[in-house]
Amino acid sequence: MPELLVELFSEEIPARMQARAAEDLARLLADALKPAGLVLEGVRSFHGPRRIALSCTLPAATAAVEEERRGPRADATGPALEGFLRATGLPREGLEERDTGKGVYLYAVIRRPGRPTAELLAEALPALLRRFPWPKSMRWGDGSGFTWVRPLQRILCVFDGAAVPFALAAEGDDGHGLRTGEKTEGHRILSPGAFAARDAASWEAGLRERHVVADAAEREALIERGVAELATAEGLEVVPDRGLLAEVAGLVEWPVPLLGRIDDAFMDLPAEVMRTSMRVNQRYFALRHRDGRAANRFALVANIPATDGGAKIIAGNERVLRARLSDARFFWDNDRKAGLESFLPKLEGVTFHAKLGTQAQRVERIVALARHLAPLVGADTELAARAAKLCKADLASGMVGEFPELQGVMGGYYAREAGLDPRIADAIAQHYRPLGPTDAVPSEPMAVAVALADKLDTLAGFFAVGEKPTGSGDPFALRRAALGVIRIIRENELRLPLRQVFAAARPDAPVGELLDFLLERLRVQLRAEGQRHDVVAASIGSDDDLTRILARGEALKALLDTEDGANLLAAYKRAANILRIEEKKDGRAYSGPVNAGLLAAPEEAALDSAIAEIWPLTRQRLDAEDFAGATGALARLRAPVDAFFDKVVVNAEDPQLRVNRLLLLSSLRAAADQVAELSKIEA
Structure with missing residues (x-):
């Protein structure tokens, strides 16, 4: 099929907007051509500092279409006829009259000839770009x-x-504007001037000849490989930063990695401060020794090769970095001189949220919650409260004011400078964790207490004032906070009564909604991990202990993976369906004791006896949190249940037998439900 190439060449595009723009171009073009029956195939998107582009294949023309529509009766007049004529675009004499056997109706045969794809593109693209x-x-x-x-x-x-001719002007303009053509441009400095390209291959090759790597993924790979090679030659390694790599690839067309040196006078600054200053201000890559220590080297990526091997470029960037690190030194020295405690009063003037008060008020809530959580997670109560008191203090520091990314991290450093217990410093530094799905969670009890207190206060507070996430937005990152709580609990195997904890966080918090929100996040996380989230849903019941819920889910999964478990589940669902149908028909719920005198068939007597035997056994195992034992006991019902459904007719003609057998099924359902809600298991 013929190939389409579209390139939009402009002044420098912000790096953060490029990838999304390339995706939008492909999506909008596909949507614009879909009504004509055209589908883009083999789509390749490109983006870079001065261009977004795509290539794909399309049919040379649309197919001719013949469509038949039935209209009103042949004798119709007025709005019915007029509406049909408008919809078909045909005059009255262009319609056919046909006898359908149920009357004579008007028919329109609409024939649309095929159109050249180039014409459709010329019509669609101006509106798309506007x-x-x-x-x-x-x-x-x-x-x-x-x-x-x-x-x-x-x-x-x-x-x-061939060029697709159209002029790009705003709607309402006189039609003049930027016109399409076959020409583009290479590197602004290294290869100025225009050249023609009539297909994607010649376009990409022509750009490469003119010092432009069109493919963003290739530029990323070149930068990553080039920086790594330079670092390895110095016995160093690059601090991983995928976001920075993608951003730098959006800033250069012809990447040339270089290494610079950091003045030794700045090497006593915290490594995070140097990395953040280099990343935020200059888009430099930080390097480190194999043992993790910060190295006095940095990597930069130029957009042009230099005749002197990059010496002048490196020297210029080293001068800029000295100035940036001097600023960081100023904040570091001033903050340490003031001390972490001195920042606390300033939090009284910082609003956390209009409905939730100041940061100082929030700190008091976190302190109270950390005190409550400390004994539950094995932390010292007073030390946890002290760490919680100081955990937000660095928000008022000069360094965090300059680099908000360092909140928490700087608090940890300043706590160590003040000579506080190292566990307090670590708790302050780690209380925002995990920051994402790959970030480590706190494991030391004090850090766990403060991190949980911070996140649980956020959740309880915003839910209490009605600022809950919606399907379209989560402005306060409450889903991320919930996932953080879940990961901390799971990875540390904590035993927390969440209803009690949410009530302690805020007495007016909607505890039920919060627990449902947290459990839904757990199901989403398990689904993302490829686990049986339905098994966990079946294991929840009225429980609010995530560790216990997950352990029960593991035991249930192990049962369902066996033949006995799979058959028991099928039997349970059959029983539940019968009960649902009969309860709806009879207008009553079936529950209560089974009449032993009405157990006419030996199979129903055997099932009743088996249920009576396993009921206290499963209860005992559940109370001991022996979930494997509980599900194992439940598995004993498989044989008597199979026999019952094989030999016994539930809806017996005798009304008393029917009711008693429905009560027996209700007893079976209740016995299983005390272990797990099997009705929530997906088939």
């Missing part, structure tokens, strides 16, 4: 009504080797 969803855009030029992220300079649009 409504392009940049997060921010700008106008430029005298009287221009067209907006783009940065001044748009060229539009390359070729299909099947």
Whole structure:
């Protein structure tokens, strides 16, 4: 099939917007051509500092379409006829009259000839580009009504080797504007000037000849490999940072990695401070020794090769970095001189949320909750309260004011500088963790207490004031907080009564909603891990101890993986379905003791006896938290249940026998439900 190549060439596009823009271009074009029956195939998206582009294949033309529609009766007049004529675009004499056997009706045969794809592209692309969803855009030029992220300079649009002609002007303009063509440009400095490209291969090759690597993934790989090789040559390694790698790949077209040196005078700064200053201010990569110590080297990526091996570029960047690290030194020295305690009064003037008070008020809540949690997680109560008191103090420090990414981390450093217990410093440094799915969770009891107190206060507070996540938004990152709580509990195997803990966090908190929210996050996490989230849902019941719920779920999964368990589940669902149908029909719920005198068949007597035997046994095993034992006891019902359904008719003609057998099924359902709600298990 013929190939389409579209490139939008502009002034420099912010790196953070490029990937999404390339995705939007492919999506919007696919949506625009779909009504014509055209489907993009073999789509490749490109993005970089000065261009977004895509290539794909499309049919040369749309297929001819013949469509038949039935309209109103042949004698119809007025709105019914007029509406049908408008919908079909045909005059009255262009309709056919057909006798359907139920009357004579009007029929329209609509024939649409195929159209060249190039024509459809020329019609679709201007409107598509005018409504392009940049997060921010700008106008430029005298009287221009067209907006783009940065001044748009060229539009390359070729299909099947020929330019697709259209002019890009804002709606309502006189039709003049930037016109499409076959030309693009290479590197601004190394290869100025335009060149023509009539397909994706010549476009990509022509750009490479002119010092532009079009593919963003290739630029990332070149940067990653080049920086790693330079670091290895010095016996060092690169501090991993995928986000920075993607951003730098969006800043350069012809990446040239180089190594610079950090002045030894700054090497006593915390490694996190140096890394953050280099990353945020200059987009430099931090290097470290094999043992994890910060190295006095950094990597930068230039956009041009240098005749002197990059010496001048490196020297210039070293000068800039000295200035940046001098600023960091100023904050570091001033903050240490003031001391962590001195920042606490400033929190009284910092609003956390209009409905939840100041940061100082929030700290008092975290302190109280940390005291409550400490004995539950094995932490010293007074030390946990002390760590909680200081955990937000660094928010008022100069360093965190400059680099918000370092909150918590700097508090830990300042606590150590003040000579506080190392466990307090670690708890302050770690209380925001986990920051993401790959971040480690706190494991020392005091750090666990403070981290949980911080997250549980956030959840309870925002739920209490009605600021809950919605399907379209979660502005206060409550889902992330919930996942953090879940990971801390799971990975430390904590035993927390969550209803009690939420009530302790905030007396007016909607405890039931909070627990449901947390359990739903647990199911989402398990689903993402490829685990049986339905098994966990069946194991919850009225329990609020995540560790116990998960242990019960593991035991239930082990049972369901056996033949006995699978058959027992099928029998349970059969019993539950019978009960649901009969209870609805009879208008009553079946529960209560089975009449032993009405157990006419030996199979129903055997089932009743088996239920009576395993009931106290499963209860005893559950109370001892021997969940494998409880599910093992439940598995003993498999044989008598199979025999019952094989030999006994539940809906007997004798009303008394029928009711008694329904009560027996109800007893079976109740015996299973005390171990797990098997009705929640997906087939």
